[in-house]
Amino acid sequence: MPRNTTNPIRDFIGLNERMSLGGSLQETTSLDNVIIRNGDIKGRKGIALWDAISGAATNHIIGLWDFYAPASATSSFIRMQTNKLEKWNDGGNSWDDITGTALTGDTNTRPSFANMSDEGFMVFTTEGHDRPRIYTGSGNSATLGGTPPYAKWLCPYVGFLFLFNTSTDGTFNATADSITAYFSDQPDTTWDLCAGNTIIFDESPGEVRAADVFNESMLVLKADCLVAIRFVGVRKDTTIGIN
Secondary structure, eight states, X not given: OOOOOOOOOTTOOEEOXXXXXXXXXXXXXXXXXXXXXXXXXXXXXXXGGGTTOXXXXXXXXXXEEEEEETTTXXXXXXXXXXXXXXXXXXXXXXXEEOOSXXXXXXXXXXXXXXXXXXTTEEEEXXXXXXOOXXXXXXXXXXXXXXXXXXXXXXXXXXXXEEEEEEESSSOOSTTEEEEEEEEESXXXXXXXXXXXXXXXXXXXXXXXXXXXXXXXXXXXXXXXXXXXXXXXXXXXXXXXXXX
């Protein structure tokens, strides 16, 4: 029967994602799920914290997120059902309802979520069924302040919160603005319209469907193309400059 053996890596350098696989015995292209400490490489610890999770959801689960609060250095496991938001209570081995006003999603809803680390809260949207919501780590979730538009997707970028594919009343027909993004640097305070807080993605006719940040750019996925946004500073007229 074969036995596990341990072979030391002499003069280990570390991670090199550009290295050709097998090109060096002192480098590796991946350090996923390992911890390097005092010259030793060990597998990360298991998932005992989640072993006791129970309690079937009453509706479909449409989202699972990790919310990290820097101020308290705590992490919370969040799940979204079509009509509620819940946080795992490890001490009580139960799901705590943190919804507030009931959500109105359905089984086809694609929620989006973001940690606003600098502000210490998370934001999420139910693909336009409800206005964007905020959760601060305690109490219940609530609609963002300042009356934000309904939005099918959200994404934080360089201190701003962007809302994509928006509607003033949530109907997403005649009132929908599927190619415009609204952004605010005070997302829980104001969404008042003023010159410079919108970006229109009219490079193609397709609607905006998603966005994410990669390195220094935000990539916006439309139905028929991909648009790259790069922050280049704030001009004297206080508008955001992009190219």
